[in-house]
Amino acid sequence: MMEKKQLPNTLFFTWVEEEIAQSHQVRIRLIGTSINPFLRNGISEVVLVPCKPEELKLLDVVLFRYRGGHVLHRIVRITPDGYTLQGDGVWASCEQCTATDIVARVAYVYRTPQKRLSVTSLSWRLYSKIWHFLRPVRRWLLRLYFLLWRKHAI
Amino acid sequence: MLRxxxxxxxxxxxxxxxxxxxxxxxxxxxxRFMWENLEGNDFTLKEAVHLLVEHYGISEEQACADAAGWVERLKACGAILEN
Structure with missing residues (x-):
């Protein structure tokens, strides 16, 4: 009578943008390994909230439009021209976007659906800072992580 | 909410x-028929079964299985709350 559906990405994110435009908080499940190691592919969820460009800070995780799609990554650099973003599970590539490309910022993360963590909590801020600081050796840490947690990460 | x-x-x-x-x-x-007829109301499983039997003319046993499945799935997504 009923079945679980995965909407096409374009439709899904059009809907997310509509909800955000109405000042709604939106909870979504994450797909992809570029958000590892803290957040997990197909398991972790985030709550998105509307945001203004002037509120955005370094290391905030945001949903932004990129090359015709939508990406959820962390701000790693802010310049007068825009933002540089990188996924926590990535060590080399970055994306560039402007303030108008940013749809929403993450306010809460659920590593597993039952465990909510605010991005203002000490543990999330510590994780964010330490993981950012470890960027030069992230490549090796991620390789180790994927080896150890292959089952969950892929 | 239905979309x-x-x-x-x-x-x-x-x-x-x-x-x-x-x-x-x-x-x-x-x-969808069940949702449109029961949305916003308190109802029992028996009432949902009755609705199916009345509308589709199926057996009570079949209606009971269908209604229970419908309730379970909607409870799982938070659309139905159990009192």
């Missing part, structure tokens, strides 16, 4: 200030 997207009728858990898009459920015509 129509890309030819699908779906149920999403939506409050006045939040939308949970992690548990979206697609409804077929029967599930």
């Amino acid at each position: 129509h997207i890309a030819g699908e009728t779906i149920v999403v858990n939506q409050g006045s200030s939040h939308t949970d898009m992690t548990r979206i459920i697609s409804l077929n015509s029967t599930a």
